[in-house]
Amino acid sequence: MDLARFRALAGAWGGDIARWPEASRAAARLTARAPEAAAALAGAAALDAALADLDAAPGPAPSAALLAACARDAVAAADARRSAARRARRPMAALLAAAAVAGLALGLSGALDAALAPQEAARDAEASLAAEAMLAAPDALAALFGEAT
Amino acid sequence: MAADSDSDSLDAALLARAARGEAAAARLLTARRAPRLLALATRMLNDPAEAEDVTQEAFLRLWRAAEDLAQGPAPIGAWLHRVAANLCLDRLRRRRGVALDDVAAPADPGPGALERLAAADRAAALRAALAALPDRQRAAVCLRHFDDRSNPEIAQALGVSVEAVESLLARGRRALAAALAGHREDAA
Numbered sequence: 001m002d003l004a005r006f007r008a009l010a011g012a013w014g015g016d017i018a019r020w021p022e023a024s025r026a027a028a029r030l031t032a033r034a035p036e037a038a039a040a041l042a043g044a045a046a047l048d049a050a051l052a053d054l055d056a057a058p059g060p061a062p063s064a065a066l067l068a069a070c071a072r073d074a075v076a077a078a079d080a081r082r083s084a085a086r087r088a089r090r091p092m093a094a095l096l097a098a099a100a101v102a103g104l105a106l107g108l109s110g111a112l113d114a115a116l117a118p119q120e121a122a123r124d125a126e127a128s129l130a131a132e133a134m135l136a137a138p139d140a141l142a143a144l145f146g147e148a149t
Numbered sequence: 150m151a152a153d154s155d156s157d158s159l160d161a162a163l164l165a166r167a168a169r170g171e172a173a174a175a176r177l178l179t180a181r182r183a184p185r186l187l188a189l190a191t192r193m194l195n196d197p198a199e200a201e202d203v204t205q206e207a208f209l210r211l212w213r214a215a216e217d218l219a220q221g222p223a224p225i226g227a228w229l230h231r232v233a234a235n236l237c238l239d240r241l242r243r244r245r246g247v248a249l250d251d252v253a254a255p256a257d258p259g260p261g262a263l264e265r266l267a268a269a270d271r272a273a274a275l276r277a278a279l280a281a282l283p284d285r286q287r288a289a290v291c292l293r294h295f296d297d298r299s300n301p302e303i304a305q306a307l308g309v310s311v312e313a314v315e316s317l318l319a320r321g322r323r324a325l326a327a328a329l330a331g332h333r334e335d336a337a
Contacts, residue, residue: 011319011322012315012318014298014322016291050325055294059185059189059191061183061184061187062187066183066204067179067180067207073212074171078168078212082170086213089212
């Protein structure tokens with residue numbers, strides 16, 4: 001790497017070769033042994049340090065208005081989150097209620113079925129006996145319809 | 150490291166309480182973290198009012214992401230810093246009439262010039278020089294030096310190639326160094 005390119009890289013990326021583009025680092029480390037290159041690197045590092053000092057300096061204190069606005073936003077965000085959670089729970093609650101109603105209906109239906117089952121069974125039995133009786137007595141059937149056999 | 154860890158833990162505890170709607174916790178967390186965001190945003194945008202807006206927006210995103218952040222390992226300060234930097238970039242992109250080559254490259258002041266400046270003068274001169282940079286140069290310098298982004302990350306953030314970032318950084322840093330050297334000569 002020639003000195004001009006080295007200086008250009010130092011000027012752009014700073015005094016730490018490890019932060020230069022990876023493809024140029026190996027050649028740059030070799031070039032850095034030259035005094036002119038080392039001087040360019042030191043100049044770039046000085047600007048890095050000045051910028052780091054600036055970054056480390058305390059920033060401006062937030063205004064009372066900004067503090068209040070951020071606190072309001074936090075409370076509003078918490079409220080919104082709670083509302084969203086309630087909304088999310090609502091369909092689930094409705095689903096559970098529907099399931100309960102359906103279960104109750106099924107239960108009632110089952111109970112009704114159970115309650116009615118003996119009557120139906122009795123009716124069925126009576127109908128069956130009647131049918132058997134009719135089949136066993138064709139004359140009775142003919143008499144019933146007024147037909148002569 | 151332990152101090153950082155304690156500080157991160159305190160942030161996390163404050164955020165958990167703020168997420169439950171405790172205004173006092175939100176206020177304290179804002180007071181702890183806002184100065185650094187304000188400094189970053191002011192440097193990047195060169196506009197204190199916009200910097201306040203960005204800071205408030207960064208915190209708003211924090212409150213909204215509180216539950217996700219509570220489950221992740223990211224320190225809240227670093228998360229806020231990155232969000233604020235991205236918000237600044239969004240604003241810079243929306244600004245009109247910003248060109249990459251709108252300021253002539255100043256002469257290289259040479260090594261050793263900066264060391265002779267008193268620290269306070271140096272900081273003041275740097276702030277002024279940063280403020281005078283074109284938006285994209287200032288953004289590249291800020292992302293590189295104040296947000297610790299890698300070269301490809303800066304390129305991606307600015308929507309340019311790494312070579313273009315090199316050009317932006319070279320001109321920006323040269324302008325900063327020249328301004329500092331000029332300041333030194335004025336003071337002499």
